[in-house]
Amino acid sequence: MDTPPPPASALRFGVNYTPRRGWFHAWHDFDPGQAREDLAQIAGLGLDHVRVFHLWPLLQPNRALVRTSAVDQLVRLVDLAAECGLDVLVDGVQGHLSSFDFYPEWTRSWHHRNVFTDPGAVEAQAVLLRTLGRALSGRPNLLGLQLGNELNNLVEHNPVTAAEVDRYLDTLLAAAREGLGADGGLVTHSAYDAAWYGDDHPFTPQASARKGDLTTVHPWVFSADCARRYGPRSPQVHHLAEYGTELAAAYALDPARPVWVQETGAPEPHIPAGDAPGFARATLRNAAGCTELWGVTWWCSHDVDRALADFPELEYTLGLFDSSGHPKPIAEALSATVAELRATPAAPPARTTALVLDCTPSTRSVSGPGGAYFEAWMRLRQEGARPAVVLADRAEDTAYLKERGITELVRTG
Known part of the structure; x- marks a missing residue:
């Protein structure tokens, strides 16, 4: 491996x-x-960055109009973060946020355009990302520009094939890079867990792990009913972000490609409030044992105020701070654990044992909670192993295995 893990x-x-x-x-x-x-x-919690989101309808209310005042708001927020000592990743096309989908009116009703396949809609998003990139480029605290938050949540109303998703991502990633410039920061994209666990989902693990400058994962405990299936204090829940990181690493072509746990959190009732601090500690410590890990970004900073209507119940309690701005016990646990991990002087050792994953797009769910592969990996973890994940088509590639430090393969079945 040319670049040692951090x-x-x-x-x-x-x-x-x-x-x-x-x-x-x-x-x-x-x-x-x-x-x-x-x-x-x-x-004040000792965190070093934030991920921020503007709303697509406010940024681009017409296909041919990106509002300068809205872009200026976003730039101002990035500068405010710098004043507080925080770096920033900006998500561009929102898109989906906390169960709500935000579409500009020019994509809806009798104006409907498929946001993934309509040439005019795709070009409009490219224009928006180029505009944001140019406005943000050069700010020293800018981590980079992401296409948008979990854009695969929009497939229900915008049917798309895997090949069309690939073209869409390639077009928008190129636009974001053009806007930021060659050295302007990371260019990334994100998807919710269906990309990894959903049979025949058009956003694929390969797209997540091979497009953009690093891989982002959002290992939520409610995906495939993980916490309800195994229990909020279960090893399956406490090792879920670690597992998601290892699964993502297996799909990468470059063994050194970083993986960012970009969303994870403690949603009630899946994780009761009393269990949330322990869940946060375990999630961070276990994920930090992955050599590919870039970092962890918790969801989210502040609770949704209950004066706002129509959110799913779990959205009201996901913050590190309550809606009055007071830190919750999970904030204190997260802060202390981050400090402990930063004091650790050495990188985690390579994972010498790997469990071979053999699945097709139509059987991808075997690698999700409840699936045979997921449960086999978790059994190995509970037995004291630190298993990596290797795809079946790489299992005989000795040079690849050596580069990852893998000396033993375990197969399911």
């Missing part, structure tokens, strides 16, 4: 920023003072 002290730890007042509707009347107050609270 020591634990070099891992990045941050949070997905949800404005305390008004949730993401705060963009309608952006208040820099309130945003800075939120960001200062986040920095």
Whole structure:
């Protein structure tokens, strides 16, 4: 491996920023003072970055119009984060946030355009990403530009094939890179867990693990009913982010490609409030044992205010801070664990044992919670092994296995 894994002290730890007042509707009347107050609270936990989201309808209300004032708000937020000592990843096309889908009106009703396949809609998104990239480029605290949050949540209303997804991602990743410039920061994309576990889902593990500058994973405990199936204190739940990191690493062509646990959190009732601090500690410590890990970004910073209607119940309790801005026990646990991990001087050792994953697009669910492969991996983990994941078509590639430090293969069945 040309690039050694980073020591634990070099891992990045941050949070997905949800404005305390008004949730993401705060963009309608952006208040820099309130945003800075939120960001200062986040920095006070010892975290080093935030991931931020504007709303697509406010940024681009017409296919041919990107609002300068909305872009300026986003740039101002990035600068406020810098004042608090925080780096920033910006998500461009929102898209999907906390069970709500945000579409500009020019994509809806009798104007409907498939956001993944309509040439005009794809080009409009490319224009938006180029515009955002140019506006943000050169800011020293900018981590990079992501296409948008979990865009695969939009496939239900925008039918698309895997080949069309590949073209869509390639087009938008190129636009984001053009906007940022060659050295402007990371260019990434994200998908929710159906990309990894969903049989025949059009967003594929290969797309997640091979497109963009690193791989992002969102290992949620409610995906495939993981926490309900195994219990909130179960090894399956406590090792889920670790497993997601290893699964993502297996699909990468480059063994040194980093993996970012970009969303994970403790949603009630899947994780009861009393179990949330322990869950946070276990999740961070176990994920930090992966040599490919870039960092962990918790979801989310602040609870949704219950004065806002129609959110799923779990969305009201996901914050590190409550809706009054007070830190919750999970915030204290997360902060302390981050400090402990940063004090660790050495990188984790390579995983010498790997479990071979043999599946097709139509049987991908074997690798998700409840699937035979997932359960076999978790059994090995509980027995004291630290298993990596190797795809069946790489299991005979001795050079590849050597590069990953794998000396023993275990097969299911």
